[in-house]
Amino acid sequence: MLSYVIRRTLGMVPTLLVISLLVFLIIELPPGDYLSNQIAQLKAQGEAASIAKVEFLRKEFALDRPFWERYLIWLGAWPGPNGFSGLIQGNWGWSFEFEKPVADVVGTTLPLTILLNFATILFVYVVSFPIGIYSATRQYSWGDYGFTFLGYIGLATPNFLLGLIMLYLANIWFGLSIGGLMDPQYVDEPWSLAKVGSVLAHLIVPTIVIGTSGTAGMIRRLRANLLDELHKQYVTTARAKGLNENRLLVKYPLRMALNPFIADIGNLIPSLVSGSVIVSVVLNLPTVGPVLLNALKSQDQFLSGFILLFVAVLTLVGMLISDLLLAVLDPRIRLGARAGQ
Numbered sequence: 001m002l003s004y005v006i007r008r009t010l011g012m013v014p015t016l017l018v019i020s021l022l023v024f025l026i027i028e029l030p031p032g033d034y035l036s037n038q039i040a041q042l043k044a045q046g047e048a049a050s051i052a053k054v055e056f057l058r059k060e061f062a063l064d065r066p067f068w069e070r071y072l073i074w075l076g077a078w079p080g081p082n083g084f085s086g087l088i089q090g091n092w093g094w095s096f097e098f099e100k101p102v103a104d105v106v107g108t109t110l111p112l113t114i115l116l117n118f119a120t121i122l123f124v125y126v127v128s129f130p131i132g133i134y135s136a137t138r139q140y141s142w143g144d145y146g147f148t149f150l151g152y153i154g155l156a157t158p159n160f161l162l163g164l165i166m167l168y169l170a171n172i173w174f175g176l177s178i179g180g181l182m183d184p185q186y187v188d189e190p191w192s193l194a195k196v197g198s199v200l201a202h203l204i205v206p207t208i209v210i211g212t213s214g215t216a217g218m219i220r221r222l223r224a225n226l227l228d229e230l231h232k233q234y235v236t237t238a239r240a241k242g243l244n245e246n247r248l249l250v251k252y253p254l255r256m257a258l259n260p261f262i263a264d265i266g267n268l269i270p271s272l273v274s275g276s277v278i279v280s281v282v283l284n285l286p287t288v289g290p291v292l293l294n295a296l297k298s299q300d301q302f303l304s305g306f307i308l309l310f311v312a313v314l315t316l317v318g319m320l321i322s323d324l325l326l327a328v329l330d331p332r333i334r335l336g337a338r339a340g341q
Helices: 002-010 012-028 034-045 048-060 067-075 102-106 109-137 142-156 159-174 193-230 233-240 245-251 253-263 265-275 277-283 288-298 301-329 331-340
Strands: none
Touching (some): 002 012, 034 048, 102 109, 109 253, 109 288, 109 301, 159 277, 193 253, 193 277, 245 253, 253 265
16 A cells, blocks of 8 residues: 555656646747736836836846746756746745735635635535435435435536625625635734634635535436446345345445545546636635636736646645545555556
């Protein structure tokens, strides 16, 4: 098992390098960059002094160099101008729009983004697991039809509309402040039990809103997988031998049906981040979603590149977790090569 973990972890390194190259290529595809757009605007306004400053920044951050050299400097594998370091050295880059390091721009949003994604994934699995099992073991019952209907509503309802409804109901029924992940008085305050409680209370609405569509889809997948297993011959044979129904369900078909269920952990993270951008804007959530949207619109390449790479790292970590859980759940996954020999 330990060798499997080490091998799987080391395999993430070349994958992350390829992803970083694709991310840098994508953010370089649009013509020009943030500074080029600034130069065009300043020329139109006739501000020669500001143009000189922008040109200085282009040389300072190696934006006047070839593509491959800019990529290696951004990665930290090539010496940059004036000792400019890259991601490997811990320098996340410079945000031209905010005029400060990327670390200062996203420093407070990264932990809240991770917390929100963790809470949403936990919500998706805690809710969909029992409902999926219930719907599969009681096929065509009133409960199955009811959960199916609710699932279709969850898939069809836009997240931002559901967010507005939930915000209104949370404010009317529970007195929660509208938007954000904490009460306004805790924004600039140090962390305390009261601030943690405020964050947990404000997590309820965005977690439900962002996780609704994922929960509905997960219920349908688990139900379909479990129904497929329940109709196989080994289940019929086990029933004929008098095996207890609950023990039969847990020991064989449920374990087999959980493989795709657990494998979706890595796929959930990018869909949650991308699907929560509009929701974060509507709910005024301090996550990386709105920051990424503004960075892409303004072509702030270092900021947008780091956020995209951060999402990729979260995805790889989620896939690693799912692979480890699958290896624990199904020994054939980690012993397949040895068994083949």
